[in-house]
Amino acid sequence: MERYRDRVFSLAFRMVGNAAWAEDLTQEAFLRAYTRLGLYDPSQPFATWLLCLTARLCLNALRDRRVEEERMERAAKAMPYVPTLEEQLYERERQRTLQRLLLRLPAEQRAALLLHYT
Structure with missing residues (x-):
């Protein structure tokens, strides 16, 4: 097997x-070749059989990874967004600053801004 x-x-x-994933798949390909050696037709080139087995293994691994990534994306989208503590503190400080600035405005301008943005 070392020659292949x-x-x-x-x-x-x-x-x-x-490279790391390819190394894992290489080991898996040789393991599968060993366990399925009975399916090999000796009238055909061994390298062709082994490389075909490897290609199918890689395609399945790529498909499985894509399916897993899609599942994770759907799960992430389904989860409600929870701001971090830092984001919460920043937003609170931003609201306070905005409130202070609004209170500095004349009543008519403040009312116009509040009516427009709320």
Whole structure:
């Protein structure tokens, strides 16, 4: 199997674009090849079978990752936004500053602004 390692890794890396992930998929490809060796047709080139197995493994991994990312995005969108403590403090201070500035304005201007923005 060592003679095919570089080819399998190269294919996995080109497909997933991440060396660590490609290394994991390379190991998984060899494990699957070993456990499914009975499915290999000796009249065909072994490298072709192994690389086909690797390609399918990579495609499945990419699909699974995309599905997981979409699930996480939906979950994040479903959660209500909760501002951080820092954001809450900033907003409170902003409101106080705005209130002080509004109180400095003449009553007519203050009323016009309040009517327009509320």
